[in-house]
Amino acid sequence: MTLARHVRALSDYSMVSTGEMALKIGINGTGLVQRASIEGIQQDAQQAALDGFSSYWLAEHPSGGFDALTVLSLVGATVPDIELGTAIVPTFPRHPMTLAGQTLTAHQACQGRLTLGIGLSHQVMMEAMGLAFEKPIGHLRDYLSILMPLLETGQVSHQGNHYSCEGAFFQKPKQAPEVLVAALGPQALRVAGHRTGGTTLAWVGPKTIASHIKPKLTEAADRAGRPPPRILATLPICVTDQPDRIRALITQRLAFYAELPSYRAMFEREGVKHPGDIALVGSAAQVRDQLEALNAAGVTDYAASIFATQPEEQANTRGLLIDHILR
Secondary structure (H helix, E strand, O other), rough: HHHHHHHHHHHHHHOOOOOOOOOOOEEEEHHHHHHHHHHHHHHHHHHHHHHOOOOEEEOEEEEEEOOOOHHHHHHHHOOOOOOOEEOOEEEEOOOHHHHHHHHHHHHOOOOOOOEEEOOOHHHHHHOOOOOOOOOHHHHHHHHHHHHHHHHHHHHHEEEEEOOOOEEOOOOOOOOOOEEEHHHHHHHHHHHHHHHHEEEEEOOOHHHEEEEHHHHHHHHHHOOOOOOOEEEEEEEEEOOOOOOHHHHHHHHHHHHHHHHOOOOOOHHHHHHHOHHHOOOOOOHHHHHHHHHHHHHHHHOOOEEEEEOOOHHHHHHHHHHHHHHHHOO
């Protein structure tokens, strides 16, 4: 069965919807990162654009040796009409001036369609690289105090406890790329809302987004006089008639994330214990309801990480997402 026929077959479920969803749907291509294939990601992003997805996101593993911004620069030169974003680039391994220069270069290569997602990553990952994970919120404030002026004006003058920087780029940026910060704790959410366009989330469910993420992020943005913040969420998704099996596989293969303190705290807020518990899994109607729950919680963008073990699951899941785009 072709993908188009799967879309038509799933279209009956659109009648189940409780209303029009404002949620934008993108694709998270991070599942391809371990293959370290530029060609593979170019093809994946090209298909996402052809299928009508609004965005394509790529993470960078701190010690994986596969640079997300370089890859997206190459994608942006060949794939038109789709937002391209990092979710995320870790901050500790890169000086903010270095990241600003690379980001503006990639933004130009992407013809102004790049969104920079950054984050602190995790202590265990930074220590494995020999980097001290000390006073992360202070680090983030200093980092943004250098990064944001450079992206917006091409100039910076900042003396801080973690970073100090004086300098000017060759050219003033014509258009600053949007910046999102991975933020889970109250302090990080306040910094993200006050200084950037919003947040990029992984392993955070709708209950936690509605009660914790959105209120704190929005309050900080309001106080800073910024527009309503963007909330980008990534979670595994699968339309399947074997939901228990898929949830168990997600938990088995991605158990590491539940061991990271920041994600474990979000799991506790959500009232779940395992990665599989928070994934969007079930029948087409059930998965559609789970997408609507994210939208109702305040998510503006969902970056789908399709977790499928069979061709039919892959086709049905992608078909449901495309059906949402077409509505």
